Structures are given as structure tokens and as C-alpha cells.
Amino acid sequence: MLETRSLTKSFGAVHVTRSVSLKLERGERRVILGPNGAGKTTLFNLLVGELTPDGGSVHLAGEDVTALSVPRRARRGLSRSYQKNTLFDGLTVEENLALAAAVPTGHATRLWSDSLRQPEIRDTVAEVAEQVNLMPHLHAKVSEISYGVRRQLEVGVALATRPLVLLMDEPTSGVGPEMSKGFHDLLNNLPRDLTLLIIEHDMDLAFAVADTITVLNYGEVVFDGLPEEARGSKLLKDIYLGSWEDA
Amino acid sequence: MFRHTPLRYAVLAILAIAALMQAFTAGYFGLEILIEILILCLLVLALDLVAGFGGMVSLCHGALMGVGAYAFVALNVLADLDPWLAALGAVAITAAAAWIIGAICARSHGIYFIMATLAFGQMAYSYVFESPLFGGDDGMGGIDRFDLSAIGLDLNDSRSFALFCLAVLAAAYLFATAILRSGLGRSLAGVMHNEKRMKALGLNTWRIKADVFGLSGIIAGVAGVLAAQHIMFISPGLMNWTVSGEALVVVILGGLGTLVGPLVGAAAFVVMKHELGEVTTYWHLVVGVILIAVVMSRANGIFGWVEARWGDRIERRLTDATRSPAQKEVSTDA
Numbered sequence A: 001m002l003e004t005r006s007l008t009k010s011f012g013a014v015h016v017t018r019s020v021s022l023k024l025e026r027g028e029r030r031v032i033l034g035p036n037g038a039g040k041t042t043l044f045n046l047l048v049g050e051l052t053p054d055g056g057s058v059h060l061a062g063e064d065v066t067a068l069s070v071p072r073r074a075r076r077g078l079s080r081s082y083q084k085n086t087l088f089d090g091l092t093v094e095e096n097l098a099l100a101a102a103v104p105t106g107h108a109t110r111l112w113s114d115s116l117r118q119p120e121i122r123d124t125v126a127e128v129a130e131q132v133n134l135m136p137h138l139h140a141k142v143s144e145i146s147y148g149v150r151r152q153l154e155v156g157v158a159l160a161t162r163p164l165v166l167l168m169d170e171p172t173s174g175v176g177p178e179m180s181k182g183f184h185d186l187l188n189n190l191p192r193d194l195t196l197l198i199i200e201h202d203m204d205l206a207f208a209v210a211d212t213i214t215v216l217n218y219g220e221v222v223f224d225g226l227p228e229e230a231r232g233s234k235l236l237k238d239i240y241l242g243s244w245e246d247a
Numbered sequence B: 001m002f003r004h005t006p007l008r009y010a011v012l013a014i015l016a017i018a019a020l021m022q023a024f025t026a027g028y029f030g031l032e033i034l035i036e037i038l039i040l041c042l043l044v045l046a047l048d049l050v051a052g053f054g055g056m057v058s059l060c061h062g063a064l065m066g067v068g069a070y071a072f073v074a075l076n077v078l079a080d081l082d083p084w085l086a087a088l089g090a091v092a093i094t095a096a097a098a099w100i101i102g103a104i105c106a107r108s109h110g111i112y113f114i115m116a117t118l119a120f121g122q123m124a125y126s127y128v129f130e131s132p133l134f135g136g137d138d139g140m141g142g143i144d145r146f147d148l149s150a151i152g153l154d155l156n157d158s159r160s161f162a163l164f165c166l167a168v169l170a171a172a173y174l175f176a177t178a179i180l181r182s183g184l185g186r187s188l189a190g191v192m193h194n195e196k197r198m199k200a201l202g203l204n205t206w207r208i209k210a211d212v213f214g215l216s217g218i219i220a221g222v223a224g225v226l227a228a229q230h231i232m233f234i235s236p237g238l239m240n241w242t243v244s245g246e247a248l249v250v251v252i253l254g255g256l257g258t259l260v261g262p263l264v265g266a267a268a269f270v271v272m273k274h275e276l277g278e279v280t281t282y283w284h285l286v287v288g289v290i291l292i293a294v295v296m297s298r299a300n301g302i303f304g305w306v307e308a309r310w311g312d313r314i315e316r317r318l319t320d321a322t323r324s325p326a327q328k329e330v331s332t333d334a
């Protein structure tokens, strides 16, 4: 469904992505682990097209999309959420979701109809709001909801375009354990055929939701396999779990 | 996103009643001032659409109005077309020009966007200034007003022309609200709040901006046609960047992104210009002081200030009054 081949990116002399090759099957749920600065967010930026790679390619549903712009990749079914909330701040939760839901249906560019009033948009908004537990907040403005709820909306907006592949950049960053647990339920409620790539710091959550795990360190894939193997891996302990436990 | 609040309806009603009273009772000079206000209203409506709702601060809207006026004269006087046909063509030309400017400038932001639009405006200005076809800096005359004798109106009469301009403004206002309430208008709000996210959701944001800029050009073009018919003479001064600057001042003075505010601003600006202009030639100083006061007060213009103070209160009182007692109980329980 989503594949990268020898993806490379440097900022000046710093190699942030080193020949990263990944392959996600349809419906696969993969978690990306890695210490701060490992290049996880950069990888996402390369995948969606917000950054241009120095080398390598990105393939979506069997097609090379490396040369396509951000919006064109998104229209082919690639959606992402951000590590740092990237929402429509002055608008309500409902409007945030509707703006996203209107893009794939074509209502977002139409002059002769109001996207907010379209039954199919409203249905999508209600459905997504249910999925990410935003029902009680639909009419609140982003500025009026708590940080944790904003994190849910961040994922909700990405989901509302009805993507084939969803990339989530640390969806639980900065929220308490209660919310993390809620997030686990949220993931379980997502359709099984949705391909998920999740950057996650919370190890328990990562192991609980992942089909497969990729570990990045200094921009390099140092582990790619099943969660069980990851747990036992000596290499992983040294570079990641080790530092985690020491901390 | 754009919404009509009770306060906005109230102010619109007051403005409409005041304009109608003025149109029916004023003498020649009063009517001239009214027409000047109505045409400025069209221009600031067009500008608020892009600047207030799309974050595209344009310094070429005066020039776009000028394009409308010159295109109208070219088609009406030079090509000898019927004024209605000429107006249709002029508005189409202005909209197309606006769309192209919007499409090119959409990729720049902030100060760069402003400078790019200014450059386009100045290009149009210097072209008509030099062009012998359009009379150079002498300008052109011989312009016809629309023929509305079929419905018993003679637009060469100031009162009729003022009423006609008012009707056109009402239509333009409805058009602007229709844009803002469309899928396109909603996406424009998304682009203004967070362009990066809109792109990530799959939207060609430049296209949204260009389309709205083009639609705004329709209103600016209409303003140009009416301006040409009003003075029955056009000169390059119409395209000078100061016209765009003044329009921007009026939008900010009235309340950016409120649609109603710029109309209030236009009326206040023209009235101030004439009233103060009689007393002192330095009336621009007074406008400057007021503008500084408005900007420093951190209110969103005159209307924005009123809205911030009383908008919510009026709305709450109205919804409370219209609610049934049973509903009231529920809301007090909650």
C-alpha cells in the first residue's frame, strides 16, 4: 500500500534520513519507534511530500508518487496528523472536520453548494466524531477545548478525508495515561482495512496496537519486524529501550 | 466562518434605510455623496472578501475597479457596444484579470503578496497613463449610462442612478455572502486559518485563492462600470494605487472580515471626507488620527468594536427571548 525505496534526506551536513526502505501492506498497522531526533517526523514529511527527498522514491498503492505535490498525494488517499497540533483554530470542531470531509467529495471547491450543509459531509463528520470521541465537543471552538481533545481532533481531521493510508505523528504526545488508554480504544475502532503508520513514544501502546514495528536511529532503519521480536532484540534495547529504562 | 448575527442584520437594515432616505430626500450634492459611498461600498466589499476572509491583502483592487471602468469605456465608447453588453464584457475582463493576478500572487504571503498585487496595479496604471488608445493621462469621456427606460427609470437623473447603485450594491452583498457560504468560501476560511493543513487534506489552495480573487474581481468590475457611468469620464487616476490604499483604510476602519463593517467604514469615510473637507484641507490628517486610534485600540475597526461589545449580548438576549420556558428550564439546570 505504502512503500519507500532508499529514501534519503539531509539538512546541510546532517543526514536525517538514510536510505530508508519500508513496505506496508494494506490494512497493516505499523509503529515507528526511535529516540528524539531520529528522523521520524522527517520521514513523514517525505512521505506526504512536505519535504522533497535527496534520493529514493515513495510509492502509494503501487504508483510512484515521489514527484507529486502534497495535495495530489492526499487526494490519492494519503493523510497525516501532526505531532504539533495543526488545526483551524478559530473554527469549531465540527467545521474542522467538515473542511476535511469536503475535500474528497469535491464540495470544498464548489460555489453553488454549502459543504457544511451537505448530508454526506454531515454523515462523515458525525461518523468521525464518534470514532475519535468528539461528539460532546462538536460545537466548541478549537480555542475552547482542552489540549487532549485537540489531539483527538488532530487525528479526526486526518481521518475525515477517508484516507487509505493514515500517518499519525505521536498522537498521544503530551497527554496523560488516561487519554493514552482512550487512544488505544480509538485505534481499535478504526476500520481494519485502513493502513496505519504511527509514530509513538508510549511503548505499551506501541506494542499493544502494532502488527509490525520499525525502529529508526540516526535516520536509519535499525529494526524492522514483529513486536515480539522487538521486545527481545538486544540492538533495540541498547539504542532505545535501554535509554528508556535508564531514564 | 461567516455568519449573520442579529447585530449584523440590524446594522444592514439601518444602512439600507439611511441610504433609501438619503436617496429619496437629498438634493443634488447629497445624491452625489450617496453615489460615491455606494460605489466605494462595492469596492470595499470586493476587498474584504479577499483580505478579510482569505488573508489576501490586496493593493490592486483600485486598479481592478479601474480595469472595469476602462474596459467598459473601451467596449461602450470605442467599440460602440450597448452599455449593458459593454458592462457584461467589462466585468468578465476584470474577473479574468483578477483571477490571473490571484493565481500568480497566491503562492506568496504577507508583505510579498501585498507587493505583488501592488506591482500588478501599477502596471495597469502606467499602461493606461501612456496608452494613446485610452486617452493617456487626459482620460476619456462620452460614456453612456444604462438605459432603463423600459421600467420607467432615467439613469441620467441622479436620484434614479443612486437608487440603481443601491440595488446593485444589495445584489453584490448577496453575491458576497453566497460566496462565503459556499464550499469554496468555507475552504477559503480553512486556507486563511491554516493553509498548510488544507494542502495536507488534498486541496489545491492556490486555486481556492485564485477563484475567490476572480469572484472578488466581478464585484470590483461592477464598481468600475458604475464609477465610469457616474462621472461619465475616466482618467488614469482611477487606477492609482492610492485608490487601493484608501479602500484598504476603509476596510480596516470599518472592520476587516465582517462584510458589514466595511460598508459602515465607506459611509463614515466619504461623509468625513466631505464634512471635514469643507472645514479644513487637512482632513486626511483627521482620518489618519482616527485610523491610528482604531488600529491602536486593537478593535477590529468601528464595527468590530461594536460587535465585540454588544454582539454577544444582543444575540443572547434574543435567543433567550425566543426560547420557550421549558427550554429555559433545561438550560438553567445544565
Ligand SMILES: Nc1ncnc2c1ncn2[C@@H]1O[C@H](COP(=O)(O)OP(=O)(O)OP(=O)(O)O)[C@@H](O)[C@H]1O
Residues within 6 Å of the ligand: A011, A016, A034, A035, A036, A037, A038, A039, A040, A041, A042, A043, A083
Ligand atoms: N527543516 C529542518 N531543517 C534542519 N534540520 C531539521 C529540519 N527538520 C528536522 N531537522 C533535524 O532533523 C533531525 C530529525 O528531526 P525529526 O523531527 O525528524 O525527529 P523526530 O524523530 O521526529 O524527533 P522527535 O521524537 O523529537 O519528534 C533533528 O536533528 C532535527 O533537528
Ligand SMILES: [Mg+2]
Residues within 6 Å of the ligand: A040, A041, A042, A083, A169
Ligand atoms: Mg517528531
